[in-house]
Amino acid sequence: MLNMSFSIVIALALLISSSSTNGIEFDYCVADPTLPHGPFGYPCKDPSKVTTDDFSYSGLRKPGNTSNAFKFGPNPAFVTQFPGLNGMDISMVRADIDVGGAVPIHTHRVAELAILIKGTILAGFIDTNNTAFYNTMEEGDMFIFPPTLAHFQVNVGKVPAVAYAAFPSTNPGFQGISSSLFKNDLSAEIIQKITLLDPVQIKKLKAGFGGTN
Ligand SMILES: *[C@@H]1O[C@H](CO)[C@@H](O)[C@H](O)[C@H]1NC(C)=O
Numbered sequence: 001m002l003n004m005s006f007s008i009v010i011a012l013a014l015l016i017s018s019s020s021t022n023g024i025e026f027d028y029c030v031a032d033p034t035l036p037h038g039p040f041g042y043p044c045k046d047p048s049k050v051t052t053d054d055f056s057y058s059g060l061r062k063p064g065n066t067s068n069a070f071k072f073g074p075n076p077a078f079v080t081q082f083p084g085l086n087g088m089d090i091s092m093v094r095a096d097i098d099v100g101g102a103v104p105i106h107t108h109r110v111a112e113l114a115i116l117i118k119g120t121i122l123a124g125f126i127d128t129n130n131t132a133f134y135n136t137m138e139e140g141d142m143f144i145f146p147p148t149l150a151h152f153q154v155n156v157g158k159v160p161a162v163a164y165a166a167f168p169s170t171n172p173g174f175q176g177i178s179s180s181l182f183k184n185d186l187s188a189e190i191i192q193k194i195t196l197l198d199p200v201q202i203k204k205l206k207a208g209f210g211g212t213n
């Protein structure tokens with residue numbers, strides 16, 4: 001009986017420790033990006049080689065590259081760019097949106113909390129009842145986008161906009177609705193059937209996004 005409950009405790013302990021890379025055993029687990037990325041992040045870098053530089057990141061000083069059709073420059077600080085985030089379930093992105101530009105409608109695996117630092121944007125999301133919730137944001141304003149719902153930001157001001165957003169994940173993912181539909185190799189016929197969009201428009205968008213077939 002004692003043996004059995006001991007086995008259960010061990011099994012539970014194993015379960016708990018495997019569900020988070022930053023668990024009871026370690027203060028931190030800086031990613032070793034040379035090793036494979038599993039569902040709970042990267043394996044830890046050798047602790048004797050960890051330095052202060054593993055816990056700071058200067059990459060967000062730089063604006064994202066806005067030379068694209070949306071005039072949107074994302075600059076992520078996810079675990080790949082900032083290995084110190086590994087196992088911490090948190091990350092950030094810097095978003096630069098030129099005048100007249102927009103963050104294309106997209107989803108993530110988790111919630112997003114955004115703060116506008118510069119400019120004026122219209123931010124919003126659409127829920128599963130097809131209700132659009134949106135508001136104009138001025139500098140210092142925040143917006144929370146619920147997990148998995150399609151959301152967007154449009155620069156409605158007269159200057160380039162800069163926002164930062166935090167995610168409760170080191171790798172929140174970014175699934176653009178338009179790129180999902182038009183950057184793949186599904187035939188235009190199938191896309192017509194699953195969207196009811198005009199075939200001519202589908203072909204045009206496939207060419208624009210780099211899809212095939
Ligand atoms: C920005 O992106 C464009 C288009 O992909 C590319 O041609 C250009 O070199 C990039 N600029 C910088 C500074 O990376």
Ligand SMILES: *[C@@H]1O[C@H](CO)[C@@H](O)[C@H](O)[C@H]1NC(C)=O
Binds near residue numbers: 129131
């Ligand atoms: C769903 O949307 C409709 C309008 O399209 C609205 O009347 C209804 O109250 C909404 N339901 C919920 C649960 O939000």
